[in-house]
Structures are given as C-alpha cells and as structure tokens.
Amino acid sequence: MSKLSFVSPTRNSPWGTYLSQIDAVEPYLGPLARWVETLRRPKRILIVDVPIELDNGTVAHYEGYRVQHSLTRGPGKGGVRYHPDVTLEEVMALAAWMTIKNAAMNLPFGGAKGGIRLEPKALSLKELEKVTRRYTSEIGIVIGPQQDIPAPDVNTNGQIMAWMMDTYSMNTGSTATGVVTGKPIPLGGSLGRVAATGRGVFVIGREAMRRLGLPMDGARVAVQGFGNVGSVAAKLFAHAGARIVAVQDHSGTILNEAGLDMADLLQHLASSGGVGGFAGADTLADEDFWKVKTDVLIPAALEGQITAARALGLQTKLVLEGANGPTTPDGDAVLADRGITVVPDVIANAGGVTVSYFEWVQDFSSFFWTEDEINVRLDKIIIGAFKHICDTAEQHQIPLRTAAFVVACSRVLQARQERGLYP
Ligand code: GLU
Secondary structure, X not given: OOOOOOOOOOOOOHHHHHHHHHHHHHHHOHHHHHHHHHHHOOOEEEEEEEEEEOOOOXXXXXXXXEEEEEOOOOOEEOOEEEEOOOOHHHHHHHHHHHHHHXXXXXXXXXXXXXXXXXXXXXXXXXXXXXXXXXXXXXXXXXXXXXXXXXXEOOOOOHHHHHHHHHHHHHHHOOOOHHHOOOOOHHHOOOOOHHHHHHHHHHHHHHHHHHHHOOOOOOOEEEEEOOOOOHHHHHHHHHHOOOEEXXXXXXXXXXXXXXXXXXXXHHHHHHHHOOOOOOOOOEEEOHHHHHHOEOOEEEEOOOOOOEOHHHHHHOEOOEEEOOOOOOEOHHHHHHHHHOOOEEEOHHHHOOHHHHHHHHHHXXXXXXXXXXXXXXXXXXXXXXXXXXXXXXXXXHHHOOOHHHHHHHHHHHHHHHHHHHHOOOO
16 A cells, blocks of 8 residues: 655654554454555645734744544544644644544544644734634635534634634634634533543543552652643642642643642742742752652653653553653553553543533534533543443453554444445
8 A cells, every 4th residue: 555645754753653553453453454544544634824914014924734534423523733843744643543532432523633833922912813813714615513623732722712713603604603612601612621631631540540459549640741631630630639749841840749739839830831940849850750750640741752761761550641642652562561551642631522522512502511411421421431442452452542443443444334435
C-alpha cells in the first residue's frame, strides 16, 4: 500500500505514533482488517491561509488546518488548537485519535481536529478575535452542526467558541448554536463542559486505582500541564484525599512532598499565569519531574512527553493520559516491559468530548440539563466504556491502549463495511 505523499512521519512523531497503534491493533480485527487501511488515511484535509491586519497596521498570515479523519460513524468532532508548533502532521494524528476516542465511547461521531500555527500570547484580544473569525470563515465550507463540530483544545476556550459560533452563524444567516461545543452557557453551552475533561481523568483514574488496589487516601500524584485538564484533575484528586506532590507547566516544576495546597496554588496560577515561583513548594529542575516517586502520573500537556528514556526512569504505578498522545511508541514499550499500567488518552481524557456530545444534543433539542444530570450521564458512559475496554484487554491479554483500539476500530470498520464502498 502506498504511503501518504504529503507527510514524512518518524516512528515517535504524532502521526508515526498513531500509525504504530494501528499496526498493533490489526491482528485483533479479524475479517474487519480488510478495511484497516481506511484508518491510516484521513478522509479529508483542508489547509487554509488566515491573513489578518495586526494592531500595528501590518498584515500577518497564519497557517490553519481542519482535518476530518473519519466521518464514518457521524459528523466530524474534535477541538481546535492554537500553538506555535502546530503542523499538519500533528493535526492529522489528533484528528485520528478523535475517531478512536469517539468510537471507544460509542459517541455517534467521526473524528476531526483543527489548528492554527501561532503563538496566542503574542496577539492582542482583538487580533485573536480576527484570526478566529477568519479561520472559521475559511473552514466554513467543511464545518456545520451536521458536518463537523469544533470545540476547545490547547489555548482555545469558550470565548473563542463564541466567536466561531457567531462567525458561522453570520455567514449562514442563522443562529447555529450546534456548530461548536464548549460555548459559554448563554449561547447554548452545557453545564459541566469546562470541567468535564479533568473530571473524566479523575473518574477513570479512581476506577483504574481501584482495579490496581491503589488506595486513594494519601496517594502520590504528579501532574504535567496545569491548564483546563491538569488543574481540574489535580483539584479532584486532592479533594478525594490524594496528595499532589509535583506539578510542571511552561513556567517551571514544583515539588511538595506533603502535598501542594490546591487553593493556594490555583490562586498563584490566576495571578502569575503559571505554577513556577509558587511559595508553597520547592523548585525542581524540569527533567527531574519524571523521576518523582508517585502512584499516579498524569501527563496533561502535549504529545511525545513520555519517551523511552523518561519511561525508563519513571517511578510510578499508573500513567493516566490527560493529554492526547503523550507517550511515544518507544515509551509505551518500556512502560509495558516495566509493568506500569497506562490508561490511554482515548479513554482517560474522553470526558470532554462526551460532554461536548451532550451539549450538541441539548442544542438540537433546545432543552438543557442540570449539572447533576450531566455528571451522572458522563460517569455512566466513561465508566461503562472503561469496563468494556478492561474486559477486552483481559480477554486478549493486551495493554489497555490496544484494547481501546480494538473496541473503537471494530466499531468504525463495522460501520465502514455496512455502509459499503461508494460507488
Ligand atoms: N479537545 C478535546 C479532546 O481532545 C475535546 C474535543 C471535543 O469536545 O470535541 O478530546
């Protein structure tokens, strides 16, 4: 089978990582393996130029993407990321992981992702609005409430979703609340959506700890990334009795063996924009974060963090992937060898897209649920999916990641087969 001509993935790059995960699942797909090549190719890729006039009067151009990896089981679904390192190859992998995540949770969506290569911190609010509106307009030919539904991801939030919803609505002459999720509540957002990803990390973490016989009370937890995912998960773990002993973000690495005071740390974060310099902790060299002795390690930042070298030094029992793609294939192999359990991204961080699904359903029915209803339904879906994946892992004696791929890929390829090949 010919390789894609427009990317050159290496083994541990995001798309290379995803491809090796597909290779690992192939032997478990039975007759459905006939269709597996579908998963190695995004269905559709859109690359857009995003020009805006900056506050100083000059014109800047940014490169934007929207990749629809699969539309087999429903509309595309997945976030939009603003980051200076965004590439087409990365967005392809993130879109593919959405296909797997949505199918693993049995949500009626395909998988998609978008991104713009830019440093959001370098833009004013007005410039950020312009770039968001122009990007939305450019990808307007492929998104829509029934086509593909963006959401927040790294460096995007409810405000950006509000601008996206407004731009799409102005262009279509409608009020299309269902075109994006993760919106502010007055625009058809859902209660519980902001905390949902971190909450899912905690709920799945608690289940995994129970299965491993790890007590929550006093458990040592380290978190990389203290944004919307890491900070919410850390707060919930601390509330349940665990100790957050180390946190790392762009501003530095902090350690407190007795457990960081979450309320004080969140206050420090709000005032300084990072965890670095927090008075209630010692400062650690960044690389030493990976050597802190823990029961649970939560990478909740970017891809490619747990390499083979770092995996060799980890002193933890459970890796809970809050980020997408934080473990490289070489890192994964080391963790498997060392008997360290990994709960993969496509389960551990699926709480966000699950509540995005609820938001989309609520927008269509114009009938909104209480936060309690959201959380009860969220827990039911993710805990049920996790149990099914644990059973699959047990049955085939395979790691949880491969088991999640078995469940998800079987669903996607079954649908693929039943729809048939057009023409
Ligand atoms: N960006 C989140 C993720 O990676 C959420 C996507 C969504 O809600 O559509 O799962």
